[in-house]
Amino acid sequence: MSVRRILVAALVMAGLPAVAQAQGNQPLIGMTYSWSMPMDQTKEYTDNDSWIGFSFESKWSTGDKSAVGIYLGWNEFYNRTTETLELKNGTIFGTQYRDYNVFPLLLTGTLYTADPDAAKRMYISVGAGAYYTHQTFDIGLSTVTSDIWQFGVSPEIGVQLNSFRGSTVQISARYHYALESEDYVQKDPQTMQYLSVGVGFFSKIF
Amino acid sequence: MRIRLIPTLALLGALSMLGCYPSRIESIQDFDTASTLHAPDADFTGVNTYAIDDTIREIGEDEDSVNHSQDALVIANIRANLDALGWTEVDPVTTEPDIMVSVAVTTSTNTGWLVGWWDWIYGWWGWGWYYPPVYYPYSYQTGTLMVAMLDIRNPDEVNDLVPVVWVGAANGVLRSTTSTNVTVINQLIDQAFEDSPYLAGGTP
Numbered sequence: 001m002s003v004r005r006i007l008v009a010a011l012v013m014a015g016l017p018a019v020a021q022a023q024g025n026q027p028l029i030g031m032t033y034s035w036s037m038p039m040d041q042t043k044e045y046t047d048n049d050s051w052i053g054f055s056f057e058s059k060w061s062t063g064d065k066s067a068v069g070i071y072l073g074w075n076e077f078y079n080r081t082t083e084t085l086e087l088k089n090g091t092i093f094g095t096q097y098r099d100y101n102v103f104p105l106l107l108t109g110t111l112y113t114a115d116p117d118a119a120k121r122m123y124i125s126v127g128a129g130a131y132y133t134h135q136t137f138d139i140g141l142s143t144v145t146s147d148i149w150q151f152g153v154s155p156e157i158g159v160q161l162n163s164f165r166g167s168t169v170q171i172s173a174r175y176h177y178a179l180e181s182e183d184y185v186q187k188d189p190q191t192m193q194y195l196s197v198g199v200g201f202f203s204k205i206f
Numbered sequence: 207m208r209i210r211l212i213p214t215l216a217l218l219g220a221l222s223m224l225g226c227y228p229s230r231i232e233s234i235q236d237f238d239t240a241s242t243l244h245a246p247d248a249d250f251t252g253v254n255t256y257a258i259d260d261t262i263r264e265i266g267e268d269e270d271s272v273n274h275s276q277d278a279l280v281i282a283n284i285r286a287n288l289d290a291l292g293w294t295e296v297d298p299v300t301t302e303p304d305i306m307v308s309v310a311v312t313t314s315t316n317t318g319w320l321v322g323w324w325d326w327i328y329g330w331w332g333w334g335w336y337y338p339p340v341y342y343p344y345s346y347q348t349g350t351l352m353v354a355m356l357d358i359r360n361p362d363e364v365n366d367l368v369p370v371v372w373v374g375a376a377n378g379v380l381r382s383t384t385s386t387n388v389t390v391i392n393q394l395i396d397q398a399f400e401d402s403p404y405l406a407g408g409t410p
Binding site for chain 2: 084089090091092093094095139140141142
């Protein structure tokens with residue numbers, strides 16, 4: 001992904017609050033802690049579920065049952081293994097520490113089943129944007145790292161439970177899918193795929 | 207109050223996660239690696255014969271630091287792997303082989319200082335003490351044994367060179383006894399061959 005596209009995405013994100021304010025609704029901002037399960041090629045590299053996952057999210061209502069937002073996440077996957085890894089011009093075997101630090105930077109759109117004041121709101125959401133991954137591969141006395149930018153999408157389903165004084169508890173399941181990139185250390189191009197299940201706490205900020 | 211709850215939860219979560227991190231190095235075996243490299247256009251189709259240099263050559267900064275008393279065991283193990291590919295050894299003096307195998311070893315000594323801190327010690331009068339950092343010297347020797355295959359069938363006649371089409375390498379921290387080093391090296395070389403099934407005839 002080019003720097004220009006990232007800048008355009010950042011400018012769009014920066015403009016979101018103004019759009020939302022024009023709608024006259026209070027935005028929600030919050031943090032979610034998530035457990036994640038790697039899938040497909042991500043699982044092949046780090047076959048280990050992750051308990052390290054946090055995201056910060058804001059949602060600006062564009063109507064009673066819709067919102068747009070920003071999702072900034074961090075998920076780490078790691079695994080200690082002795083499996084042979086196929087590299088672009090060879091192989092390497094030995095005790096390895098494999099690690100992905102994934103940072104999704106997404107714009108999101110959300111549809112709710114109920115009005116903002118309802119005690120319980122089911123929702124579906126789709127996010128799209130950049131995935132930045134820092135890959136670390138430790139073996140023997142060597143460490144190889146790679147920084148990867150990918151475009152990805154992320155559908156989500158969840159429920160928001162409105163509690164007291166404007167606070168909201170959110171329970172959600174989110175699937176992350178970032179398109180193939182050749183920048184990983186592995187021989188073949190890799191996608192980034194994982195499923196996250198999280199609990200979040202949100203609050204109205206205006 | 208409810209806004210402060212979020213960073214508090216984030217901090218507690220992050221701290222709890224630190225305890226889940228695995229150790230990267232737990233024993234000396236964790237330094238052992240077997241790696242292979244192949245030329246991008248390598249093709250082992252039709253390879254039937256090989257010749258091997260019986261001498262393990264030393265290269266690098268720590269030359270003459272290797273005990274060669276058990277070189278024959280290492281060469282014998284490489285021969286066994288080559289034979290298992292279905293290749294036949296020939297005498298290069300009388301017969302030109304398809305592949306020439308050369309074995310080399312390199313070692314290097316690594317030294318340095320680790321800086322450590324003693325724990326805080328609390329005196330009986332209740333005031334804390336700490337000591338200046340302590341320095342631990344360390345020294346270890348690493349070694350790499352490389353098995354290189356030269357494709358005699360496709361020489362670069364213009365530059366008078368023979369291309370290297372495959373390298374298998376066993377790398378690790380050297381143990382205190384030669385026999386242990388040989389055992390480890392042979393296991394890692396076996397692994398390098400196992401990870402290169404295309405050597406039996408084909409392309410990577």
